Amino acid sequence: MTYQGVLTKMQTEIGDPIQYYLVFEDSFLNMNQLLSKEIEINFVGYQCLNCNKKKKIFRQGFCYDCFYSSPAVGDWIMRPELSTAHLGIADRDLVYEEKVQLQPHVVYLASSSEIKVGVTRKTQVPTRWIDQGATQAIAIVEVPNRYLAGITEVALKEHYADKTNWRKMLQNTAETFDLLEEKAKVERLIPSEVQEYFYAQKEDVYQLHYPVLNYPGKVASLNLDKTPSFQGKLVGIKGQYLIFENGTVFNIRGSEGYIVTINI
Known part of the structure; x- marks a missing residue:
């Protein structure tokens, strides 16, 4: 069976384990059901997630022009x-920025490769933690806007990492931490x-379980620009990565805007 469409980050559903869905315009795949199966991924072309033109993807699923003009990828997204x-x-675009920035945001600690x-946004809990491959997470504060969340993160970055070591996360070699x-x-x-805004009483630690049959000892990242056709047995899904039996991992989110066919 063949599926074709533009890659966007996998949609997720909390569960034990987490359920993953790859959604195309006219179809979708429950990726959990493909574990232990051979799948083939073929690169077809590009489609910008903003303007929908068949232009080479620059970053984050956007073509060069849209990346430097769309409010959806302003510097305040990452900072x-x-x-x-x-x-x-x-x-x-102030209208867009008010809509996104002026809503409740959560600052959190998560354990994926180390404590980060x-x-x-509050509406993205626990989706954000799943996308990062965190095995545990806890909210620290809930603030009314993105700015207050940002200055909190800046203060805490002096004591904790703010990026995930994706190799350690996929190899599942992180230590266990007491987030409380x-x-x-x-x-x-x-x-x-x-x-x-500090959560003085709230002590809910999220525990997240991923559909992984085998964790790789070493990982090699699949780049569709360099390897436009790949086939392998799917043995796990964690974060936004597909994990294959031979140690190849494919970052779906890192390939947003790529048009692919998937053969099962």
């Missing part, structure tokens, strides 16, 4: 402390203007 909508100041600090103990250390580290 929330640069958010200015709360001041009524536009970066690229991160920011996400780590959270207790954090209250004195967050900015004074965020202190009132």
Whole structure:
């Protein structure tokens, strides 16, 4: 059976294990059902997720022109402390930025490759943690806008990583951490203007389980520009990665905007 479409990040559904879905315009695949099966991925072309033109993808599923013009990929996305909508100041499009920035955000600690600090919109809990391949996560504060979340993350980055080591995450070699103990250390580290939002009583630690049959000893990343056709047995899914029996891993989110065919 053959499926064709533009890659976007896999949709997920919390469960034990987490369920993954690859969604195309006219069809979708429950990726969990493909575990232990041979699948073939073939690169067909590009389609920008913003303008829908068949233009080479530059970054994050966008062509070059859209990456430098769309408000959906402004600098404040990766650096929330640069958010200015709360001041009524536009970066690229104030209407869009108010919609995204002026809503509840959560700052969290997560364990994936090591303890990391991160920011996400409240509506993206626990999706954000799943996308990062976290096995545990705990919310620290819930603030009313992205700026306050951003300055909290900046303060905590002096003590915790803010990026996931994707190789360690996929090899499942991270240590086990006591996130409740780590959270207790954090209250004195967050900015004074965020202190009132600290989750003093909330102690819910999310435990996340992924559909992985075997973790690889070594990993090699599949790049469709360099290897336009690949075939292998799927043995796991974690974060936004497909894990194959031979140690090849394919980052779906890193290939957004690529048109592919998938043969099963």
